[in-house]
Amino acid sequence: xxxxxxxxxxxxxxxxxxxxxxxxxxxxxxxxxxxxxxxxxxxxxxxxxxxxxxxxxxxxxxxxxxxxxxxxxxxxxxxxxxxxxxxxxxxxxxxxxxxxxxxxxxxxxxxx
Amino acid sequence: xxxxxxxxxxxxxxxxxxxxxxxxxxxxxxxxxxxxxxxxxxxxxxxxxxxxxxxxxxxxxxxxxxxxxxxxxxxxxxxxxxxxxxxxxxxxxxxxxxxxxxxxxxxxxxxxxxxx
Numbered sequence: 031x032x033x034x035x036x037x038x039x040x041x042x043x044x045x046x047x048x049x050x051x052x053x054x055x056x057x058x059x060x061x062x063x064x065x066x067x068x069x070x071x072x073x074x075x076x077x078x079x080x081x082x083x084x085x086x087x088x089x090x091x092x093x094x095x096x097x098x099x100x101x102x103x104x105x106x107x108x109x110x111x112x113x114x115x116x117x118x119x120x121x122x123x124x125x126x127x128x129x130x131x132x133x134x135x136x137x138x139x140x141x142x
Numbered sequence: 143x144x145x146x147x148x149x150x151x152x153x154x155x156x157x158x159x160x161x162x163x164x165x166x167x168x169x170x171x172x173x174x175x176x177x178x179x180x181x182x183x184x185x186x187x188x189x190x191x192x193x194x195x196x197x198x199x200x201x202x203x204x205x206x207x208x209x210x211x212x213x214x215x216x217x218x219x220x221x222x223x224x225x226x227x228x229x230x231x232x233x234x235x236x237x238x239x240x241x242x243x244x245x246x247x248x249x250x251x252x253x254x255x256x257x258x
Contacts, residue, residue, distance in 0.1 A: 073250060129247075130185075135182070
């Protein structure tokens with residue numbers, strides 16, 4: 031069965047620091063990969079997605095993620111975080127079955 | 143505004159009571175999903191519909207849970223004889239399966255259930 035692992039459960043950064051959140055999945059076939067964000071009190075929103083082609087995908091608000099097939103990874107990055115990036119971030123995979131499988135999430139806290 | 147609407151947003155019920163949640167997906171989306179999310183965890187898949195057909199159910203969906211999508215538009219999720227362990231956020235999502243949008247799923251704001 032497919033699964034998603036997010037290694038960092040809680041990350042605390044200062045504004046302007048660089049961000050990298052890890053995501054690994056387990057599935058041997060073709061995958062679609064996603065990062066969703068959940069701001070405090072709000073619904074899940076799509077940050078970015080990978081279906082095919084260029085493994086470096088860019089999303090909203092300056093976020094990007096790189097799909098490395100050999101490492102089964104899809105890490106999320108941002109060069110310089112802002113206080114408004116404080117949120118919970120979820121990696122998800124669409125593979126085989128017909129619904130998304132989510133990781134347990136990483137809570138990001140950005141201090142001003 | 144994602145376009146996926148859920149009702150009610152919050153529900154407090156006594157253990158043993160039945161509750162029903164409603165979801166209105168984005169218009170013309172043919173797939174509708176139900177997920178459950180507890181604090182500190184990612185959403186867990188419960189079930190999904192393609193049009194009116196329920197195509198997959200998770201093992202998390204015990205026989206106290208039933209979901210319907212009678213006309214391929216809105217959906218309901220009913221929990222019978224609620225237990226305290228059912229306390230969670232119930233998320234609805236929808237997607238349109240075509241070559242352009244792929245498998246992107248859009249979520250509603252969720253329905254919080256507290257069983258006391």
